[in-house]
Amino acid sequence: MMTARVPGPDSGENRVLPMPDLTYTPEVAAETAHLYDRVKHVVPPVEWPFHAPYVAAINRLKKERDAVILAHNYQTPEIYNCVADVVGDSLQLAKLAARSTARIIVQGGVHFMAETSKLLNPDKMVLIPDLKAGCSLASSITGADIRRLREAYPGVPVVAYVNTSAEVKAEVDICCTSANAVQVVESLGVDRVLFVPDQYLAKYVASKTKVQIISWHGACEVHERFTGEELRRYREADPSIRIIAHPECPPDVIAEADFTGSTAGMIDYATSQKGGKVLLVTECSMADNVAASARDVEFVRPCNLCPHMKRITLPKILDSLLTLQHRVEIPEELAVRARRSVERMINLQN
Numbered sequence: 495m496m497t498a499r500v501p502g503p504d505s506g507e508n509r510v511l512p513m514p515d516l517t518y519t520p521e522v523a524a525e526t527a528h529l530y531d532r533v534k535h536v537v538p539p540v541e542w543p544f545h546a547p548y549v550a551a552i553n554r555l556k557k558e559r560d561a562v563i564l565a566h567n568y569q570t571p572e573i574y575n576c577v578a579d580v581v582g583d584s585l586q587l588a589k590l591a592a593r594s595t596a597r598i599i600v601q602g603g604v605h606f607m608a609e610t611s612k613l614l615n616p617d618k619m620v621l622i623p624d625l626k627a628g629c630s631l632a633s634s635i636t637g638a639d640i641r642r643l644r645e646a647y648p649g650v651p652v653v654a655y656v657n658t659s660a661e662v663k664a665e666v667d668i669c670c671t672s673a674n675a676v677q678v679v680e681s682l683g684v685d686r687v688l689f690v691p692d693q694y695l696a697k698y699v700a701s702k703t704k705v706q707i708i709s710w711h712g713a714c715e716v717h718e719r720f721t722g723e724e725l726r727r728y729r730e731a732d733p734s735i736r737i738i739a740h741p742e743c744p745p746d747v748i749a750e751a752d753f754t755g756s757t758a759g760m761i762d763y764a765t766s767q768k769g770g771k772v773l774l775v776t777e778c779s780m781a782d783n784v785a786a787s788a789r790d791v792e793f794v795r796p797c798n799l800c801p802h803m804k805r806i807t808l809p810k811i812l813d814s815l816l817t818l819q820h821r822v823e824i825p826e827e828l829a830v831r832a833r834r835s836v837e838r839m840i841n842l843q844n
């Protein structure tokens with residue numbers, strides 16, 4: 495049973511809790527001072543009194559509810575640095591979700607990430623603070639599309655980027671993330687694979703392997719906006735700049751990059767650049783988050799925001815913990831098949 499550890503909505507531990515006082519008092523200031531220290535380079539002092547009461551309330555409620563917050567690298571600095579228990583790229587969050595011992599998981603990220611957490615934690619309550627936090631890649635393909643692709647390419651295995659719905663994951667052979675896509679494709683030991691839904695990640699993988707890649711036409715609405723031309727202008731202005739790109743970017747952008755990798759790979763590379771100037775070609779909250787741990791690196795941030803990631807805010811996380819909404823549920827028959835695709839990927843790494 496998927497909900498074995500989650501009692502019904504009226505039971506004591508799942509009751510809706512009242513809104514706490516959100517006044518910025520001297521006590522709240524003192525309680526959150528060490529957290530403000532982590533974000534003071536990106537959150538002006540005038541803004542902190544608005545965040546601090548939420549930060550204090552969320553951190554108290556997490557203990558009361560036995561909840562953890564998993565935050566993707568694109569979450570805003572006050573979420574990433576002040577209330578998250580675990581931060582990372584999609585692969586890291588999936589692995590850490592699988593190890594969580596908390597009763598409740600709150601996903602600081604988009605819906606497909608919350609679904610992955612639920613697949614790996616069927617007995618836990620998984621909450622997404624805003625149900626509309628979607629993803630242009632996940633919405634570009636359906637389970638029916640995968641079935642049609644299988645008819646058109648009989649016998650060709652299907653690899654799905656984790657940026658897909660559980661319905662799609664249930665139809666494919668294995669999942670991958672931007673951190674392990676080449677490894678996953680090569681693990682199948684075949685000459686051709688269908689790779690969905692990101693056309694640009696597919697091109698990137700094709701450039702790194704001899705396996706023939708048949709791709710879908712999906713794209714990330716954030717990364718497809720970058721152009722090689724814009725990066726060349728940055729490099730002309732400062733030839734010493736290091737350009738780091740996410741593989742969801744178009745090929746002309748990747749061609750200009752000194753390093754291409756997952757969001758976690760980008761962070762590792764950026765923090766290893768002692769004293770340099772780094773251009774992060776990705777969602778722009780990440781530069782704010784990385785800057786906290788790489789104070790000697792100067793970040794240049796062409797600011798493309800992911801509107802879906804930005805739907806997750808401190809007030810919505812607080813509301814989620816108070817009301818235990820919105821619960822992510824996946825029909826068992828679908829979950830069994832989708833989980834297999836995610837676990838096959840995770841087991842490959844171990």
Ligand code: 13P
Nearest residue numbers: 583584585671672756757
């Ligand atoms: P990562 O797995 O690299 O964190 O990417 C997830 C994502 O949605 C990037 O847009």
Ligand code: SF4
Nearest residue numbers: 629630714715716800
């Ligand atoms: Fe999806 Fe792109 Fe947003 Fe990542 S940045 S969640 S791929 S729309």
